[in-house]
Amino acid sequence: MDRSLGWQGSSVPEDRTEAGDDKEYVGFATLPNQVHRKSVKKGFDFTLMVAGESGLGKSTLVNSLFLTDLYRDRKLLSAEERIMQTVEITKHAVDIEEKGVRLRLTIVDTPGFGDAVNNTECWRPVAEYIDQQFEQYFRDESGLNRKNIQDNRVHCCLYFISPFGHGLRPLDVEFMKALHQRVNIVPILAKADTLTPLEVERKKRKIREEIELFGIKVYQFPDCDSDEDEDFKLQDQALKESIPFAVIGSNTVVEARGRRVRGRLYPWGIVEVENPGHCDFVKLRTMLVRTHMQDLKDVTRETHYENYRAQCIQSMTRLVVKERNRNRDRSRN
Ligand code: GDP
Numbered sequence: 416m417d418r419s420l421g422w423q424g425s426s427v428p429e430d431r432t433e434a435g436d437d438k439e440y441v442g443f444a445t446l447p448n449q450v451h452r453k454s455v456k457k458g459f460d461f462t463l464m465v466a467g468e469s470g471l472g473k474s475t476l477v478n479s480l481f482l483t484d485l486y487r488d489r490k491l492l493s494a495e496e497r498i499m500q501t502v503e504i505t506k507h508a509v510d511i512e513e514k515g516v517r518l519r520l521t522i523v524d525t526p527g528f529g530d531a532v533n534n535t536e537c538w539r540p541v542a543e544y545i546d547q548q549f550e551q552y553f554r555d556e557s558g559l560n561r562k563n564i565q566d567n568r569v570h571c572c573l574y575f576i577s578p579f580g581h582g583l584r585p586l587d588v589e590f591m592k593a594l595h596q597r598v599n600i601v602p603i604l605a606k607a608d609t610l611t612p613l614e615v616e617r618k619k620r621k622i623r624e625e626i627e628l629f630g631i632k633v634y635q636f637p638d639c640d641s642d643e644d645e646d647f648k649l650q651d652q653a654l655k656e657s658i659p660f661a662v663i664g665s666n667t668v669v670e671a672r673g674r675r676v677r678g679r680l681y682p683w684g685i686v687e688v689e690n691p692g693h694c695d696f697v698k699l700r701t702m703l704v705r706t707h708m709q710d711l712k713d714v715t716r717e718t719h720y721e722n723y724r725a726q727c728i729q730s731m732t733r734l735v736v737k738e739r740n741r742n743r744d745r746s747r748n
Contacts, residue, residue, distance in 0.1 A: 458517035461708055462567060464598065466525045466541060466590065467575025471605040475664035476573075477522055479677060479688055480700055481511060504544045523569060528590075538590040545569050545597045549723040568720060571634070571703070571711045572598045575605045576659060582621040583629075591631045597719055599634035599711050601703075602626070602659035607694045608679060608686040615661045622659050633658065636702075637710055654702055660695040663688050 465473040508521045525541055548567045555564040572594065576587055591600055602622065607615055626633060639651045663686055669678045671685045678687040688696050703711075 455516055458519060459708075460519040460521070460566060461712070462521040462523060462569050462571075463703070464523040464525070464541075464545075464569045464572040465575065466528055466572055467603075467605065468528065468577060468586075469526060471575040471577060472662075472664045473524065473573075473575055473605075475666055476603075476605075476662055476696075478666055479664045479696070480703070481509070481520060504540060521567070535589075537586070538593040541590070542593055542597060545594070546723065549597075549720055550727075552720065553724055553727055568715055569598050570708075570715045572600050573603050574600050575603050576622060578604060578606045578609050578618065582618065583625045588625070588629050588631070591626075591633070592629065595632040596722060599714055599719070600631075601634050601699075603699070604659045604661040606663065607661035608663045610661075619657075619659060619661065634711070634714070636707065654698060654706075657695050657698050660699040660702075662696050662699060663694040664696075 463477075465477060467473060503526055505524045505526060506521055507524070508519065511518045511520055523544070528537055528541070545568075548569060552564065552566060552568055555561065574587070574591060576583065591602075594600060604615065604618060604622065610618065625631075636651065636655050639648050643651075663679065665677050665679045665688050667677070667679075668675050669680045669685055670676075671678060671687055676685075676687045677689060678685045686693050688694070691697050
């Protein structure tokens with residue numbers, strides 16, 4: 416008898432024995448199913464930040480990634496307004512559902528980043544925003560009602576690098592160095608359709624070298640388990656070698672080889688967003704959504720948030736010791 420619980424075709428084995436196995440069966444093999452059911456019921460959340468100069472295609476890429484129009488009410492500023500604008504942080508949230516699994520996706524955007532004449536320290540508001548989310552979580556976690564904490568911590572930051580420069584610009588280096596201890600940075604080579612395949616390869620290599628040279632710690636994909644199959648290992652290797660992901664975004668659907676695809680239509684042809692021969696869009700989406708979303712959340716919780724929390728506790732302890740010493744000195748005098 417197969418007592419199916421009715422989701423994703425999973426089945427719970429017999430109470431006492433497994434077919435073909437005379438070992439007694441207790442039932443804890445259903446634990447993964449229980450966890451699965453509970454998580455599906457609760458739903459998932461993910462917060463993605465996009466950063467980089469305006470006009471590099473951040474909003475177009477986010478819309479292409481999640482197939483939603485997250486920027487319906489965005490107001491585009493004139494050049495004059497952009498010079499005056501300081502970096503502001505905006506949040507767009509959307510609930511997406513796929514096969515009964517709910518995902519609450521929050522996109523944190525940083526309009527105004529890199530737009531001013533003087534951009535020194537324009538990473539600061541972004542860093543402050545990330546710290547504020549950690550601070551809020553830390554407070555909620557130490558408070559009375561810890562059950563329903565709203566988690567706004569940023570799990571990943573897609574950092575857009577211009578395809579028109581020679582590798583990283585000083586602003587890119589400054590931003591990534593200021594943020595790499597706070598958030599998982601995934602570097603993106605924007606608007607890859609403006610480069611030839613050879614240029615893409617050269618730029619990617621240069622950017623990787625500079626990341627290394629400047630000691631920037633971008634998000635590290637976890638190592639494969641040694642018992643993974645060869646195909647998986649090769650895919651994983653290809654993913655690691657794709658950094659920075661060269662992407663193309665488009666909000667329009669065009670006709671290519673008799674199929675309707677998301678792409679960009681040029682007088683000389685069509686570039687397809689989801690064609691792996693044209694760019695790394697599919698690799699990026701697979702990584703973000705299918706393979707590494709949970710790891711990005713785990714690293715946020717276990718590394719970035721833990722660093723913040725340890726610093727907080729350290730400075731709180733220092734304050735208490737200082738206060739105690741002051742009181743002791745006072746009572747002596
Ligand atoms: P944002 O300011 O970084 O959010 O940039 P937008 O998404 O608003 O894009 C700015 C302009 O670049 C728009 O005209 C887009 O159509 C165009 N664009 C977006 N992605 C790409 C891309 O991958 N390649 C090219 N050539 N243009 C793009």
